[in-house]
Amino acid sequence: MTALRALLLTVAVTASLSACNRRDREPAADAPLPAAEAPAEITPADAAAPMNFATTSPYAAVKLTLPNALKAQTDLHARLYADEVRLLRQFVEGAQADRSEAGDDPSIPPYEKTITLTAAAETGKLVSLRRDMSEYSGGAHPNTTARGVLWDKALKQVIGSGQLFRRGADMSLLDQALCAAVNTARARRVPGAPPLTLAGGGEWTCPRAAATPFVLAPGTVDGKAGGLTFLIDPYKVGPYAEGSYAVTVPLTTFRTLLAGAYADEFAGQPAN
CATH class of the missing domain: 3.90.640 (Actin; Chain A, domain 4)
Known part of the structure; x- marks a missing residue:
């Protein structure tokens, strides 16, 4: 796992996504915790990462939106796109497993998950992004979380309060x-x-x-x-x-x- 992946995967989406257990609970923090581990493998496709990703199935609809501020930070852009898309695909797979196990009741709407990153501020050394996540898998309301991504442009790595x-x-x-x-x-x-x-x-x-x-x-x-x-x-x-x-x-x-x-x-x- 990379520093950034650990940052983005504090709580990974589980295969079951049990809707019963997720209703009306405190939202899970499924991103940002800094760690220092081996860098993630970035494929050529990831290196030319777009600014958006979306896919819809009978089981789930997911969407990723990245800010234009990332275009100048190609390493961060590629890694964020790769890790966030991986997370969203896992959510879709988990939704299919969860709903199939529950009998795939057609009256239940597809699960939804959106991840939106926006530019917060930039200094000579640092780029700061805000990451908002909304996830719905049954219950009275979606779960929402907000996290920060702080990128050292020279070191090309995510830092946290421990370094700041x-x-x-x-x-x-x-x-x-x-x-x-x-x-x-x-x-x-x-x-x-x-x-x-x-x-x-x-x-x-x-x-x-x-x-x-x-x-x-x-x-x-x-x-x-x-x-x-x-x-x-x-x-x-x-x-x-x-x-x-x-x-x-x-x-x-x-x-x-x-x-x-x-x-x-x-x-x-x-x-x-």
Whole structure:
């Protein structure tokens, strides 16, 4: 497995895709976790990867959309396309097995899975993409997740928080800032919602920064990131009906935590 494949396959689609077990549950994170392993084999067809992929069968409909920002990053483009298409084909195969086992009831609509990557921000060294996944295999609603892909253009590899921040850095200040940003966003969306804490004690708890997916936030200085936008899935800080959150923490909160190799990629304030 490659660093990128491990990033994209945290939770692989299983062959059974049991609709019963998938209904009304917390969404699975089926992508982005960094790892350092052997690079994926990229075929000549993958190297000329298109920006879209879609296929439909009686059992499932799947779709992949990639951003134009990938065209300049041919290695990342090829690997993302190869790994995401592989994941979608596995989903189609699993859907067929699952529905056949259940008697292939024609009243049940085909399963669906879409993966959409969008450009978040780019600096001199880094390209940041947001990956949104929606998957439906029965139940009251689809499962959705959002993840970040952070690509070092010179090293030609995906990095995570372990590389972006100094080893051994005290993340407590960033944890507190993220918690405050979540509470501010929730108060706007759900007036009167009790504030969350890092310690917990209630049904929901503030997320920890190191365990929360993120993308670079465009900054007020050209070619620099002004902060980090953390991506919080439904069920993480509130019920499904509350939805997902994308909350931005400014550079001033974590500047001293950044690894030396990436400190110069940040400046100013978040643009939005």
